[in-house]
Amino acid sequence: MADLLLTLSGVHTHIGPYHILHGVDFAVPDGEVTMLLGRNGAGKTTTLRSIMGLWTPTAGQIRFAGQDIAAMATPEIARLGIAYVPETMGIFTQLTVRENLLLATGPAGFKPHKLAEVLALFPVIELKFNQQAGGLSGGQKQMLAIARAIIEDRRLLVIDEPTKGLAPGVIVQLIEGFQRLKAARTTILLVEQNFEMARALGDSVAVMEDGCIVHRGAMADLAADTALQEHLLGLSLGALQ
Amino acid sequence: MKPVAPYLLLPVIMLLAFPLMSGPSWIALTVAGLAMGMMLFLMASGLALVFGLMDVLNFAHGGFITLGAYIAVSVLAPLTGWVNAGSWELNLMARAAAMLAAAIVSGAAGLAFEAIVIRRVYGAHLQQVLITVGGLIVADQLIVAIWGTQPLPLQKPAVLRGSFQLGGAAIETYRMAAVVLGLLVYAGMHFILNRTRIGLVVRAGVENREMVEALGYRITRLFVGVFVAGSALAGLGGAMWAQYQETVTPAIGAEMMILVFIVVIIGGLGSIGGCFTGALLVGLTANYIGFLAPKLALGSNIALMVLILLWRPRGLFPVGGR
Ligand SMILES: Nc1ncnc2c1ncn2[C@@H]1O[C@H](COP(=O)(O)OP(=O)(O)O)[C@@H](O)[C@H]1O
Ligand SMILES: [Mg+2]
Numbered sequence: 102m103a104d105l106l107l108t109l110s111g112v113h114t115h116i117g118p119y120h121i122l123h124g125v126d127f128a129v130p131d132g133e134v135t136m137l138l139g140r141n142g143a144g145k146t147t148t149l150r151s152i153m154g155l156w157t158p159t160a161g162q163i164r165f166a167g168q169d170i171a172a173m174a175t176p177e178i179a180r181l182g183i184a185y186v187p188e189t190m191g192i193f194t195q196l197t198v199r200e201n202l203l204l205a206t207g208p209a210g211f212k213p214h215k216l217a218e219v220l221a222l223f224p225v226i227e228l229k230f231n232q233q234a235g236g237l238s239g240g241q242k243q244m245l246a247i248a249r250a251i252i253e254d255r256r257l258l259v260i261d262e263p264t265k266g267l268a269p270g271v272i273v274q275l276i277e278g279f280q281r282l283k284a285a286r287t288t289i290l291l292v293e294q295n296f297e298m299a300r301a302l303g304d305s306v307a308v309m310e311d312g313c314i315v316h317r318g319a320m321a322d323l324a325a326d327t328a329l330q331e332h333l334l335g336l337s338l339g340a341l342q
Numbered sequence: 343m344k345p346v347a348p349y350l351l352l353p354v355i356m357l358l359a360f361p362l363m364s365g366p367s368w369i370a371l372t373v374a375g376l377a378m379g380m381m382l383f384l385m386a387s388g389l390a391l392v393f394g395l396m397d398v399l400n401f402a403h404g405g406f407i408t409l410g411a412y413i414a415v416s417v418l419a420p421l422t423g424w425v426n427a428g429s430w431e432l433n434l435m436a437r438a439a440a441m442l443a444a445a446i447v448s449g450a451a452g453l454a455f456e457a458i459v460i461r462r463v464y465g466a467h468l469q470q471v472l473i474t475v476g477g478l479i480v481a482d483q484l485i486v487a488i489w490g491t492q493p494l495p496l497q498k499p500a501v502l503r504g505s506f507q508l509g510g511a512a513i514e515t516y517r518m519a520a521v522v523l524g525l526l527v528y529a530g531m532h533f534i535l536n537r538t539r540i541g542l543v544v545r546a547g548v549e550n551r552e553m554v555e556a557l558g559y560r561i562t563r564l565f566v567g568v569f570v571a572g573s574a575l576a577g578l579g580g581a582m583w584a585q586y587q588e589t590v591t592p593a594i595g596a597e598m599m600i601l602v603f604i605v606v607i608i609g610g611l612g613s614i615g616g617c618f619t620g621a622l623l624v625g626l627t628a629n630y631i632g633f634l635a636p637k638l639a640l641g642s643n644i645a646l647m648v649l650i651l652l653w654r655p656r657g658l659f660p661v662g663g664r
Contacts, residue, residue: 153556179558191553193546204546205557208539249557 106131106257106288107152112161112171114151120312121147124161127307127314129257132286134279134302136293136320139309140335145292146188148309149261152290153185154178166256184250188261188292192242194235198226201234205249212253219248222278240271247278257288264295276301300324308333348658351650352622359630366511371629373508377517379625380524381586383618384579385598386605387531388572390617393606394548396565398460399467401474403576403602404595405481409451410444410577411584411594412485415494417443425499433499441581448577449570451481456569486592493591496584520582527575528618535614544568548613600640601628604647610657619658 107129114122122144129135137145150156152163154175163171170178179185184205193201202219203210220227223244229237234245243263250258264272272295279302282289293299299306303320316323316333323329360368389403417440418425424436459477463469498516505512535541547554547561554561583598584590605624609616624643631642650658 155552155556174560175552175555176558176560179556185556187553187556191550191556193549193553195549196542196546200542200546204542204554 104131105129106166107290108162108164109148109152110162110164112148112151112158112163114147114156114158116147116156122151122158123312125151125309125312125314127317129288129290130305131288133304134283134289134291136291136299136303136306137309138293138299138306138334143309144312145309146261147312149185149187149259149290149292152178152259153183182254182256184255184258186246186250186258186260186263188265190242190246192234192237192245194233196234197231198229198234198237198245199231201245202226202249202252205252207253215252215254219252222251222281223248223274240267240274243267243271243275244278247275251282251287257290258282259290261292262294263291264293264298272298296324348616348619348654351658352619352626355623355626355630359626359634362630362634365509367633369509369511370513371633372626373511373513373517373521375626375629376622377520377524377586377625378628379622380521380528381579381583382598382601382605382625383524383621384527384575384582386602386609386617386621387614388569388575389602390606390609390611390614391544391548391568392565392572393611394613395544395551395561395568396464397467398464399470399474400460401471401599402455402459402477402481403474403572404599405478405485406448406452406573406576406595407580407583407598407602408482408485408592408595410448410580411590412489412494413444413447413577414440414581414584415489415496415590418496422497425497428500430501433501437499437585440585441578444577444581445574448580449574451577452570452573453566455573456566460569482592482596489590489592491592493589496588496590498585498588516586520586523582527578531614540564540567601643604643608647608650608657610654610659613657613659616657616659 105128109125109127112122112125113120125144125148127135127137137148139145147156151158152170154170154173154177158171161171162169165178165181165183168181170181193204196204202216206212225241226245226248229241234242237245247260247263250260263275267275276298279289279291279298283302289302291302299320306316306318306320306323307314308316308323310333316329323333356372359371363371385407389400392398392400418436421436421439424432427433455477459473460470463473502516502519505514507513535545543554543559543561543564547559547564551561580595580598584594587594601624605617605620608623609618609620623646627642627646628639632639635642654660
């Protein structure tokens with residue numbers, strides 16, 4: 102078992118008066134892809150936002166690389182080496198594609214080999230490099246959002262439903278992209294509803310329900326057990342396809 | 343992807359006014375309108391960025407305009423000799439000293455105001471309105487206590503007092519100077535916003551503050567810088583407007599704020615390009631209508647705002663999710 106890069110223990114999060122997370126426990130091993138699954142409204146996005154400090158947990162611990170980050174401010178958390186791709190992608194539509202990427206680089210700007218790597222992964226970005234990002238299609242925006250997350254070396258990528266609303270062809274491209282990241286042993290925490298994606302990428306999996314983790318294990322075991330899928334997710338993941 | 347039509351409004355308004363008056367009047371009013379627009383831009387740009395970046399409604403912004411105007415008076419009073427001297431160098435130094443002092447003092451006041459008041463009311467619009475209006479009342483009273491209620495005269499520098507001929511129209515030198523200075527500040531802001539990392543972060547922050555923080559930028563610190571810069575620019579605009587009017591009253595900020603709000607709303611709440619276009623539109627309209635139908639001058643700018651909002655409900659250059 103690899104070292105744990107990120108560990109959540111007993112995390113409770115309130116949004117205004119609402120108690121959304123009720124003691125979330127799971128961990129992300131270094132160098133692996135961890136899937137976070139669950140029905141709509143289970144609390145996956147809230148969990149990712151709590152990790153990023155966009156909601157501040159009211160109780161519990163979030164340890165990243167040995168440090169408790171639960172009470173830290175978002176910019177400080179990001180500076181520890183965590184890249185976040187929100188469900189809404191967070192593309193700056195008024196900026197160019199290049200400027201969107203540049204924002205995620207260090208003070209020295211683009212590192213040529215990193216830029217080349219990202220453009221090789223998503224060639225369409227090079228075609229649109231100097232255009233306004235607002236003009237990209239949904240799939241292109243998602244590729245840009247992921248490209249922005251990897252334009253510098255990060256220790257952890259936190260990605261929220263990247264295939265949401267995308268056409269099947271684009272999803273295939275995204276899966277290929279993620280597979281290359283996985284092959285390079287990038288540590289990823291990935292929320293996903295698409296079963297192809299989950300099965301193709303996940304090493305381990307955590308399943309949420311009503312603000313709690315209800316299952317943890319190897320992705321392969323869940324993928325093989327349709328009854329368990331049915332029980333945890335309401336319908337077989339395979340049936341989604 | 344940037345809309346083109348809003349930019350066309352400027353030439354359209356200029357062309358509309360052209361047949362309504364003599365050629366020389368049109369030239370003179372156009373220059374005056376652009377000059378006024380440049381000064382409005384200085385006063386409005388800070389407000390627009392502060393709103394765009396942090397969603398903060400600062401009704402006390404006019405206080406920085408008034409403060410800048412009075413600082414200019416106080417700095418120029420002992421420099422009367424320089425102001426009246428027929429020498430470019432001395433005139434320029436007096437003016438530079440007045441404008442620099444206005445910007446610095448207003449900027450410092452902005453720094454204090456942000457730390458004492460604004461920081462406590464992030465995200466709460468009603469409280470922002472109440473406390474910044476309160477702050478404005480306090481600031482106005484302080485200004486009256488220091489400088490009194492009587493209008494104070496302010497002389498233009500000697501070398502900028504005359505006029506020169508352009509297309510048969512007499513153009514006041516001071517107006518051209520205001521246009522040039524406004525253009526320089528606009529070019530400077532444009533450069534910072536579009537060619538530097540800080541500018542990039544500001545533009546991104548106006549659109550999606552949360553994502554900028556998730557990329558590791560401490561936006562609250564950046565906001566303090568923008569607030570101070572916006573206050574300093576308002577002070578600078580106030581100092582220029584005071585010299586343009588040749589007199590300062592405690593109401594100077596409040597009077598300009600009506601136009602400044604119209605400019606910011608027309609521009610699209612938070613967009614600098616929109617703010618610039620909006621300021622020139624308001625400056626031109628105020629001058630054309632002030633000449634054609636003086637009684638309608640203020641009403642005409644409100645009408646301009648209403649028409650633009652009917653056409654583009656979120657302003658000329660709406661920003662991000664607003
Ligand atoms: N800003 C918010 N205000 C109030 N409730 C929210 C907010 N965001 C999410 N919730 C609630 O929290 C629960 C979990 O939402 P979310 O984390 O978005 O679920 P998921 O990402 O798993 O679909 C849902 O019941 C949702 O209605
Ligand atoms: Mg979600």
